[in-house]
Amino acid sequence: MALLVVGVLLxxxxxxxxxxxxPPLWIMxxxxxxxxxxxxxxxxxxxRAPVIICPTICFTFAVLLxxxxxxxxxxxxxxxxxxxxxxxxxxxxxxxxxxxxxVSFAAAELVLWWGNPDPLHHHAASQVASDALTVLGxxxxxxxxxxxFAIAVARLRGDNFxxxxxxxxxxxxxxxxxALVMLSPILAVAAHINIGFVPLxxxxxxxxxxxxxxxxxxxxxxxxxxxxxxxxxxGLKLAFAALTGPTRDPEERVTLLLADLDEFKQVxxxxxxxxxxxxLVAVADRLARLPxxxxxxxxxxxxxxxxxxxTRNPAEAMELAHAxxxxxxxxxSLDGLHVDVTASVGIAMHxxxxxxxxxxxRHADIAMYDAKQRGGGIAAYEPGSHQDSVERLALLTDFRxxxxxxxxxxxxxxxxxxxxxxxxxxxxxxxLLRWRHPRLGLISTQELITLAERSSVMHLLTMRVxxxxxxxxxxxxxxxxxxxxxxxxxxxDLYGDDVVVHLNGQMTRxxxxxxxxxxxxxxxxxxxxxxxxxxxxTRICALGVSVALDDFGxxxxxxxxLRKLPISEIKIDKSFVAGMANNHDxxxxxxxxxxxxxxxxxxxxxxxxxxxxxxALLEEAGCTLAQGWLTAHPxxxxxxxxxxxxxxxxxx
Numbered sequence: 143m144a145l146l147v148v149g150v151l152l153x154x155x156x157x158x159x160x161x162x163x164x165p166p167l168w169i170m171x172x173x174x175x176x177x178x179x180x181x182x183x184x185x186x187x188x189x190r191a192p193v194i195i196c197p198t199i200c201f202t203f204a205v206l207l208x209x210x211x212x213x214x215x216x217x218x219x220x221x222x223x224x225x226x227x228x229x230x231x232x233x234x235x236x237x238x239x240x241x242x243x244x245v246s247f248a249a250a251e252l253v254l255w256w257g258n259p260d261p262l263h264h265h266a267a268s269q270v271a272s273d274a275l276t277v278l279g280x281x282x283x284x285x286x287x288x289x290x291f292a293i294a295v296a297r298l299r300g301d302n303f304x305x306x307x308x309x310x311x312x313x314x315x316x317x318x319x320x321a322l323v324m325l326s327p328i329l330a331v332a333a334h335i336n337i338g339f340v341p342l343x344x345x346x347x348x349x350x351x352x353x354x355x356x357x358x359x360x361x362x363x364x365x366x367x368x369x370x371x372x373x374x375x376x377g378l379k380l381a382f383a384a385l386t387g388p389t390r391d392p393e394e395r396v397t398l399l400l401a402d403l404d405e406f407k408q409v410x411x412x413x414x415x416x417x418x419x420x421x422l423v424a425v426a427d428r429l430a431r432l433p434x435x436x437x438x439x440x441x442x443x444x445x446x447x448x449x450x451x452x453t454r455n456p457a458e459a460m461e462l463a464h465a466x467x468x469x470x471x472x473x474x475s476l477d478g479l480h481v482d483v484t485a486s487v488g489i490a491m492h493x494x495x496x497x498x499x500x501x502x503x504r505h506a507d508i509a510m511y512d513a514k515q516r517g518g519g520i521a522a523y524e525p526g527s528h529q530d531s532v533e534r535l536a537l538l539t540d541f542r543x544x545x546x547x548x549x550x551x552x553x554x555x556x557x558x559x560x561x562x563x564x565x566x567x568x569x570x571x572x573x574l575l576r577w578r579h580p581r582l583g584l585i586s587t588q589e590l591i592t593l594a595e596r597s598s599v600m601h602l603l604t605m606r607v608x609x610x611x612x613x614x615x616x617x618x619x620x621x622x623x624x625x626x627x628x629x630x631x632x633x634x635d636l637y638g639d640d641v642v643v644h645l646n647g648q649m650t651r652x653x654x655x656x657x658x659x660x661x662x663x664x665x666x667x668x669x670x671x672x673x674x675x676x677x678x679x680t681r682i683c684a685l686g687v688s689v690a691l692d693d694f695g696x697x698x699x700x701x702x703x704l705r706k707l708p709i710s711e712i713k714i715d716k717s718f719v720a721g722m723a724n725n726h727d728x729x730x731x732x733x734x735x736x737x738x739x740x741x742x743x744x745x746x747x748x749x750x751x752x753x754x755x756x757x758a759l760l761e762e763a764g765c766t767l768a769q770g771w772l773t774a775h776p777x778x779x780x781x782x783x784x785x786x787x788x789x790x791x792x793x794x
Contacts, residue, residue, distance in 0.1 A: 166337040167209050170329075171217040173340060174201030178224035180348065196225055197347050199319055202243075203250070203284070203326035207277065208333055211251040218243045242291045249287040250280040281323050289316050369419055370426035372447075373440035381438035381450050382499045386492065394452040396492035397459045400506035401429075401466055401485045402514070406445035409481060417476050424476070425483060428469045434462065447485075448506070456491065456522065463487045463520045486513040489522040534593060537579075541590065542599050544577060545606050552578055555610045556776035557627065559785075560747055560769045563761040566793045568786060570626035570660065572769065573611045574776045575603070595632055604635045608645055614779050615659065616652035623783070628660040628690060636663060637674050642681045649685070656686030660711065664692045676707055683708040690747070694735065712739050716750025716770070722759050733763045740764060 177198045198221035206214035219240055226236040257276025325343070332339045365377035373381065385396045403425065409418050422445065429439050429447060437451035449466065453459045466487055473480040488510025490502050505523040513521035544552040557571040577585045594600045607629055615627050635641045641661075649656055661682050663675065679689050690711035714735055721728030732748070739746045748760045751770030760768055774785060 166333050167205065167213055169337050170201055170205050170208070170333055170340065171213070171220060173344075174198045174205070174217050174221045175224045177201055177344075177347065178221045179228055194225065194229065194231075195318065196221075197322055198222075198225070199243075200322040200325040200329060200343070200347075203247075203281075203323050204329040204333060206247055206250060207254070207280075207327060207330040211247055214247050214251075215244055218247070238295065242288060242295075245291055246284045246288040250284040253280040253283045277327050281320075284323060285316055285320060288319060367426075367441040370423055370441045372426050372430065373438050375440065375442050378438060378440040378442070378448055378450055379499050381440075382502065385436075385450065385452055394454055396502070397451055397453040397462070398490045398492075398502050398506045399449040399459075399463055399466060400442075400488045400490070400503075400510045401447045401449070402510055403445035403447075403470075404484045404486060404514075413476070413479070413481075420476050421474055421481060421483070424474045425470060429466065432462075432465055432469060434465075448503075453491070456489075459489050459491060460520065460522065463489055467519055484519070486510055487520045488513055489520070491523075537582075537585075538593050538599060540579060541577065541585075541594065542602065544579075545599070545602050548606075552580065553606065553610075554578070554778060555607070555614065556778055557782055558769055558776040559774050559782075559789075560628075560767045561773050563757070563765055563768050568625065568789065569767060570628060571782070572628045572662070572776075573607060573614075573630070575607060576776075591632075595634065600632050600634050601640070604631055604641060605644055608641070608648055612645070612648040612652055612654055612659065616654050617779075618782075619654070619658070621783075623786075624658075626658050626660055626688075628662050630662045630692065633664065633675075636678045639678070639681065642678065642685070645682070645687065646685050649687075657688070660688045660690055662690045662692045662713070679707055679709075709744055711745050711747060713747045713749055713769075714765070716748075719748045719750050719756060719760070719770075720752070723753065723755050729759065732760070732765070736763045736765050 175198075177200075178196060180197060198218070202214055202218040202221060205217045222236050222240050222243070225231070226233065254276060257272065257279065259273035259276045329340055329343060365373055365380065367374045382396060382398075403421075406418065406421070409421055422441070425447065426439070426441060429449065432439075432449075434449075434451050437449060440448045440450070442448055449462070451462065453462065467485060470483045470485050473482050475481075488506045488508065490505035490509055492502055509521045509523040513519060544550055554576045556574045556576050558574060559568045560570040560572065561567070562569050575587060575590070577590060579585055591600075594603055611627050611629050615625075618625060631641055645659070645661075648654075649659065663679065682689055688710035689708065690713055691709050692713045693715045694712045712735065714732055718728045718731050718735075722732055736746050745766040747767040747769055748756075748765050749769055751757050751760065751768040751772045753772060757768055757772055774789075777785060
């Protein structure tokens with residue numbers, strides 16, 4: 143019905159105009175102003191300088207073709223005023239836009255004056271071609287001056303052609319203006335023949351505007367992170383392309399900062415993903431407030447953020463990294479809780495045109511990993527570290543493959559006996575992983591754990607060790623060997639139920655007595671999140687499996703943890719045990735630990751016992767078990783029977 147009414151009104155518009163004696167110039171000017179109400183702001187790919195999409199130029203350029211320069215400038219002034227009011231843009235921006243249009247119209251008017259077209263009265267083929275070429279020349283002159291004005295203004299501002307670098311803003315604007323200006327000759331002819339047909343152009347213009355708006359929204363969404371509103375990886379890549387374009391300042395280097403939040407997984411697991419998302423939004427808001435010129439901030443997924451900009455030297459890049467760390471220094475208030483936020487930041491600077499975006503990202507990732515390893519918060523990429531990082535990644539890949547391929551023969555378990563200091567009998571063994579790389583040979587266990595603990599490989603490793611040890615205990619039991627085996631579990635595996643479910647499943651599968659299995663957790667893992675670890679420890683103990691606290695004394699844990707948690711065993715760290723013979727403080731710490739554990743009904747194991755004198759001191763202090771090279775080195779499972787026979791003979 144509405145379309146029918148509009149159609150009837152349009153058919154009557156020529157008669158209304160004739161009766162009202164409204165000059166066609168007024169109508170064209172009014173239509174140009176009306177077109178200004180369709181203006182909207184589109185955000186370009188790089189999220190820097192927004193552009194205004196508005197169809198007014200097709201009407202005002204038609205005014206230029208029909209009535210000359212003065213009326214065209216007046217019509218454009220009215221249109222700019224409407225757009226400024228409609229979009230609430232600054233007055234200074236409106237003045238600059240009007241100046242740009244004025245000089246562009248002047249250039250087009252010069253071409254029209256020289257060519258003197260008269261399309262309504264020229265009918266000869268040569269005259270028609272000349273008129274068409276003149277109008278095309280005026281359009282070209284208008285576009286060239288329009289683009290040149292934008293470049294000149296950017297140059298005068300000292301932005302080094304920032305308008306061009308901002309994701310192709312100028313190119314997109316010129317393309318859009320070209321389409322509109324090329325429509326204006328048609329409107330000019332229509333205005334001379336029947337002004338009533340000119341408003342009909344609003345129907346296709348509205349459709350084009352609608353499609354442009356939807357396209358701009360989809361384009362923007364494809365480059366935005368939906369949670370934080372920052373750029374995503376695609377947007378960051380486009381920002382890199384803009385900064386490395388031909389108009390870049392040769393004295394500046396593209397700099398990428400990669401920031402990863404520390405311990406974010408604990409926030410997610412402890413408070414829920416909804417609160418974790420709130421934390422990410424708060425972090426994004428703080429980073430977005432950093433006063434950095436020509437920079438783009440992105441969230442790459444999870445708790446990883448990136449910042450790309452141009453800096454003149456490494457000191458400036460380091461200063462920016464410190465600004466990022468400082469911005470996250472204050473706690474974030476979430477649902478009444480104050481959550482401390484820290485981040486590890488890696489810095490990578492674009493070295494040459496041969497380095498693409500993927501290379502810069504890889505360098506920043508390597509630097510960020512180094513920052514996490516060093517614990518200093520910030521690290522810059524060093525070319526010499528690249529090969530080491532590649533080798534570490536390759537080694538991790540090889541380790542994952544070895545864990546998944548159980549018949550490869552690379553992974554094996556060794557067992558180190560634990561001897562009772564009072565009776566001299568072997569009461570348990572600790573299971574220790576060994577990996578013999580097919581090319582590099584035996585890999586250090588400490589290096590292996592450090593490599594795997596920050597990846598999903600650590601969980602795979604824990605599950606593999608549980609499988610191997612439970613199956614081995616079942617085999618020993620079938621052979622008549624009654625011995626307890628201890629399994630080390632990483633902190634990552636204590637924040638969920640996977641380890642409990644898997645352990646229970648394997649003990650059921652092999653019909654292993656739960657008292658023959660012990661789980662070892664480190665004191666540092668307990669300190670990171672005591673409440674969550676306590677829940678997992680309680681569920682493990684409910685299976686009938688005992689729990690030992692490893693490396694006791696290195697984490698300065700509170701004694702309340704020993705009182706609240708169902709701990710069966712304390713393993714005194716070898717750093718204290720080794721110093722007993724020569725250091726009175728170490729000896730006092732060991733004696734105090736043994737006495738405290740005895741009062742709580744907890745047995746003690748001394749690690750790293752290597753001399754007979756140390757063993758005697760431990761026995762005198764009342765320590766329960768000793769483990770170390772004095773008794774035996776870790777050995778394969780098949781060697782344990784023979785070693786036990788020799789040990790019993792020697793003890794007898």
